[in-house]
Amino acid sequence: MLPDPNDAAHHHLVCPVCGRRQADDGLTLACPEPHAPGLWQSAYREAELAPDADRDGVYRYHRWLPVRRHLAGTGRTAVHRSERLAAALGLAELWIAFNGYWPERGGDLETGSFKELEAATVLGRLPEGAGTLVVTSAGNTAIAFAELCGRHRVPVVVVVPASALPRLRTRTPAVPWVRIVAVEGADYADAIALGDALAAQPGFVHEGGTRNVGRRDGLGTVLLAAVEATGALPAYYVQAIGSGAGAIAAHEAALRLRRRPEDPLPRLVLAQNASYAPVHRAWRTGERPWQCGADQQQRLAAEAAFAPELTNRRPPYDVRGGLCEALTRSGGQVWTADAAEARAAMADFEDLEGIDIEPPAGVALAALRRAVRAGRIDTGAPVLLNVTGGGRARLAREHVLVPRRADAVVPRSIVHDPVAVRDLAARFRDLDARSPAPELRPAGV
Template sequence: MSCPYCGHRQEDDGLRLTCPRGHGPALLRADYAEAKFTPRADDPGLFRYRSWLPVTRTLAGVGRSVVFRSHGLARRVGLRNLWIAFNGYWPERHATLETCTFKELEAHTVLARMPRQSPVLVVASAGNTAAAFAVASSHYRVPCLLVVPESGLTRLRLRAPLHHGVRLVVLDGADYSDAISLADAVADHPGFRLEGGVRNVGRRDGLGTVMYAAAEAMDELPEYYFQAVGSAAGGIAVHEAARRLLDSGAFPGSPLPRLMLSQNASFAPIHTAWRSGRREQPRPGGDDERRAIMTAFADELTNRFPPYAVHAGVHDVLTESRGDVLIADEPSARAARRLVAETEEIDIEPAAAVAAASLVAAARDGRVSENSRVLLNLTGGGRARLARDHTLFQAEPTLRIGPSKSRASAVAAVRALFPVREHYAHEAPVVA
């Protein structure tokens, strides 16, 4: 792997998140021996793109993004060349992500990157990422600590109970940023390792497979890429994937897709930073900001600390792609959700509705012309369909922590959930 800031290269140990040299924060990138885009014909899932994933092993039966040309939604919004990347559960489209969001792409890649002997993986989540890591960690038998606010429990209805090595901690009266704070504190102790979010090359390269699936389906790159974002790990990931495709010579003369990232109108730190014209991100606010987070339509997008100013982060990929950041209010998002259900006949998640609303507005305002090649990433969908087709189990918290508990006592209670061991061996056999 290499550092885009200083050029330092090092072998990947499966856990590293930062460059060891003493400079400002930068997002490490994986380097691959395979120079050409070579999907594996024998694998229909995520690991079809194994040659461009930082993994040491794979697991059979993992789904991937399904990309198709839209007709119904395209007609309604007035776009002739609209493509949809669907990430969720939709049997008729062969979409099989069992937790119904593209977080599964990152979870399986992160775990397949880790060494077989590893610390407890610590994951903070608003809900969707926790569900993905719950399923993937149970499959791989990787010890994992999931920290979520109480509102995230609704997304943890799964097709099978959790493996005993996966522990779920729920924070009452908290938001996503509180979960991040507690996870960081626990991961400072021996025997635990922070998953790392956007800093983890496994997470980003797993999410980047959305662009690989699009390249296969479209046989070209999109001119515009629409996605709703919280941390914008997905936006950064598809940008890096598009660069890798162009560097491989797969699409000579094609420009980088323009990133059109979307946020809730009520809470949009990336939009605010981008519109300011400065690289620095405004500091998070106080009670007003917390109220905005609690009332946001898509609470999975409410990351207060996105990697905006870091080298190769949000500011840089928006600048390089000539992109933009849009916002959608709740009525617009709800209308877009209904529109997708009517035209494509599938339910979508709130974040996907925010992205769809931004696309509708951009097409209506002429920001995107009717002949442009557009890729809309519906980052989650099919949850209602999954509930009709399968019996689901509500994941029960291993521990609940109330707002009155001190940080020190909360950390102590969480640490007590796992035996005192530096590393754990992953139990399940996997496909090499």
Template sequence: MHGDSTDASHYRLVCSVCGRRQADDGLTLGCAGQHEPGLWQTDYQATEFVPDASQSGVFRYRDWLPVRRTLEGTGRTVVHRSERLAAELGLDELWIAFNGYWPERGGDLTTGTFKELEAAAVIGRIPADAGTLVVASAGNTAAAFAELCSRYEVPVAIVVPASAVPRLRTRGPRSALVRLIAVEGADYADAIALSDALARLPGFVHEGGTRNVGRRDGLATVLLAAVETMGQLPEYYLQAIGSGAGAIAVHEAALRLRCSRPGPLPQLILAQNDAYAPVYRAWETGERLWESGSEEGQRRATELAFAPELTNRRPPYDLRGGLCEALTESAGDVLVADRGAALAAMASFQELEGIDIEPAAGVALAALRAAVAAGRIDTRASVLLNITGGGRARFARDHVLTTRQPDLTVPRAAVHDPASLAAIAAVAAVPGPLPAMA
């Protein structure tokens, strides 16, 4: 791995349930205490928000990242104040946190998604010779980890539904250290199940999703970039969610920032597909589809979703430090948007702001429009809209891209078949000695 070596002494892990504090080994995902589930959180020595002017990418915020090394050449969120879209929505102060490829504004996330932020922080967190990282994805996370693990020579096995493969396009060859496993007829939950099983085998290490503090604090840099540009916390924060890791991360960052910037927390206004909205249903009615809904019914619903990356069937909602807690503490809300409204929002952003955006971002913008129309948002307040992905069509016009083909494609039945796991692991494992990390 290429990068500047640091250490992990600038922060400690803290259990959100029992308060246990410990140094970070770069791999731990949960507290060993016998108590209800909860997320690790990070406690940094730095109490003031001071970006590192010597860094241009996500490691500009390394004082508030749980990393033991920095990586050269990463991208980050770019933030600007909207004029035309703000006027069309009737908002006095709309800020766009753009995560994607937009050369004219400095947008340099070449996979067109904010998942590059979390991938960079996860890679910066893991120790040398940790093993083969295992990542589950519905598409965007796969693209980000494939790109960054190729660039920084990190062994990784990425598990995706086969339907996500066409979205994994790149301008360069994939490293031999990056293994892609596709599951036919699967959804995101199946990919997670297979990755969980694979990560329990020797030589593999679980990336961990929302439980990984690297992932969450990497995503939290969206808010840090916004505050650096705006000079203050926004009053409202809008984002489309699947698991909600990004929303939890932004809320955690707001709590840190409030130590030196007193004031109310940003209200989280989160959005999901109307076809499948488990977090919306839980927030509005109290029904937990992941407990009461049938597997097959949920699977059919996810197939109807406009933005498949928003279809996490087991979101980190009820655990301590999770999504319900963040929504409650921020006086937040969850909305839904249908396919037509999201498509219209995507077209509107292209016309008024000048760049293409991804379906998930279209869902968020459609929800923002609905929230303004319903009077849910004070039109005089500062609003931060997280465009979680954009510029992908522009990137395809500017570069010659090829689709990343899987190293192995398996049927969905193999996900829960122990006899198939050894064959899958043989392909997923990176042969030979691991590369030395700086």
């Protein structure tokens, strides 16, 4: 890790509820004042977007990132204007923000997902010696943190539903300081609950999900990269969501980027699985599925989803600075797409653009197609499609990807057993990050 000469003094944290302003210690996730919850906002000393051509990857935007150090070898978003896909959709100006592996286009995210952007920023924000980081994930975030923590010797415990294990493959092989806990019979919400319980134990520190300004500002660099490439904010920002951290991040970045308060913000066009779409339901009907108490019904619906990464059962919707606020302020929309539509969209993207994309990106593209056909998109306006993951098929052909096995498999009931949680914490409290760095090899070597 390389120190940032600006260090943490180049930004402060601001509470959107009470206005409290404080220095960032790299760990805090919530305002300490007694009021309704809100998401910390980053306030940066630099008023204008000022990319640094001398910095690698995502740290090109370090002046608008809450980081105190940089990790060598990180990637960033590749942006290009589409011609063939744009024509197929009937759009005059479609820009692709590609997050994944696509060397010819500058796609250098070797986990195949924009979650690598958040991992690089969260780890850059984390102070040295903070303790063992706890991260929860339904798949892509787990891959990103396992990869980057493995390369940069950051002790971490990654908690995932057992069903996510087949998708966990990284270039970095297993190392002593990265441990994976799989929860049997669980979905993402169950993994989050166990992660919360584990992070509360001595010696551990909570990554925090959407509450972490590092995660959101790292994901916000997708929009920064797009504006750097195009010279202006798009009229529409399209993305598939689970928790919605990326959509909130794009909205926050747009607020920093727009020159005048009266200038329009990009309209969020968000997408979810048709089989499980809690944000879509909340936005369209006002009902909050996460408040209805039908956990088993929701769990079964989430298990049937085409893109399991999009199945957060408790999204940060009503919190100040959360999804509802971002959708309202931007005049946004929420759509769904079923498995057949998403698969067709994935095939179309590969045929027309020339690279494979992941299921969540397929859901986003399918939803965009539905929105255009419904007349909800101005086809003459600039549209930015966030392809949140892609190039993994090619990555697997060109590099050795190591399947990651669980270091512990635990039942879903463990979250309600304080003794079992303490025993689990004792196994992983002091992870050894002093071993030699792993060697990365291309395929066939």
